[in-house]
Amino acid sequence: MKDNTVPLKLIALLANGEFHSGEQLGETLGMSRAAINKHIQTLRDWGVDVFTVPGKGYSLPEPIQLLNAEQILGQLDGGSVTVLPVIDSTNQYLLDRIGELKSGDACVAEYQQAGRGRRGRKWFSPFGANLYLSMFWRLEQGPAAAIGL
Numbered sequence: 755m756k757d758n759t760v761p762l763k764l765i766a767l768l769a770n771g772e773f774h775s776g777e778q779l780g781e782t783l784g785m786s787r788a789a790i791n792k793h794i795q796t797l798r799d800w801g802v803d804v805f806t807v808p809g810k811g812y813s814l815p816e817p818i819q820l821l822n823a824e825q826i827l828g829q830l831d832g833g834s835v836t837v838l839p840v841i842d843s844t845n846q847y848l849l850d851r852i853g854e855l856k857s858g859d860a861c862v863a864e865y866q867q868a869g870r871g872r873r874g875r876k877w878f879s880p881f882g883a884n885l886y887l888s889m890f891w892r893l894e895q896g897p898a899a900a901i902g903l
Contacts, residue, residue, distance in 0.1 A: 758796075758839070758840045760783060760785075760789075760793050761793050761796045761797055761800070762839050762840070763783055764779065764783065764790070764793050764794070764797065765797055765802065765818075765820070765881070765882070766820065767779060767782065767783075768797075768804070768812060768813065768814050769814065769817060769818050769819075769820055770817050771813060771814050771815070771816050771817035771818075772813060773807065773810040773811045773812065773813040774811045774812055774813070775810070775811035775812075776790045776791065776811055776812065778811070779811070779812065790812075794806070794812060797881070800840075800865050800880065800881040801865075801878070801879075801880025801881055801883065802814070802880065802881050802882065803815050818882045820839070820864065820882065821837055821839065821862065821863075821864055823837035826862070832858070833856070833858035833859055833860070834856070834858075834859045834860070835859070835860045835861070835862060836859075836860070836861045836862070837862050837863075838861065838862070838863045838864075839863065839864045839865065840863065840864065840865045840867065840881075841861070841863045841865075841866055841867070841886075842866065842867050842868040843866055843867075843868050843869050843870055843888075844861040844862065844863050844866060844869070844886050844887060844888035845869075845870060845888040846868070846870075847861045847888070848860075848861055848888050848889075848890050852890070855890040856890075856892075857890065857891045857892045858889065858890070858891065859889070859890045860887055860888065860889040860890070861887070861888050862885060862886065862887045863879075863886045863887075864881050864882050864886070865879055865880070865881035865882070865886070866879035866886050867879075869886060
């Protein structure tokens with residue numbers, strides 16, 4: 755899987771909704787303005803609307819609040835929630851770990867690169883726009899118990 759460290763640091767810097775020059779972002783992240791522009795394109799590929807204004811820099815249309823794993827996990831009484839900024843699919847993440855899950859375990863993400871809807875249909879999941887969550891629940895009576903859901 756692609757390393758998303760720099761784009762995630764970049765979006766955290768832009769999250770306040772203010773303009774940030776490419777030079778300032780480059781100094782903060784230890785890279786060139788050209789590299790910053792490349793990572794801005796990654797954010798756009800994720801569905802993030804990034805404004806570029808010559809002489810001012812980069813900005814998001816409005817501030818965004820990113821998922822805070824520490825805050826989320828601090829609110830739990832039981833169960834387990836995995837908080838990931840970027841993932842292929844929250845559903846696939848759980849399916850890959852099905853043998854070790856307990857009912858109520860969940861995975862939540864800011865962005866899914868390969869999210870799926872019903873019947874395997876493609877699911878567009880732009881970064882930071884929604885909450886992408888899958889939850890595991892073992893049905894002791896089998897799938898028939900879920901018919902009323």
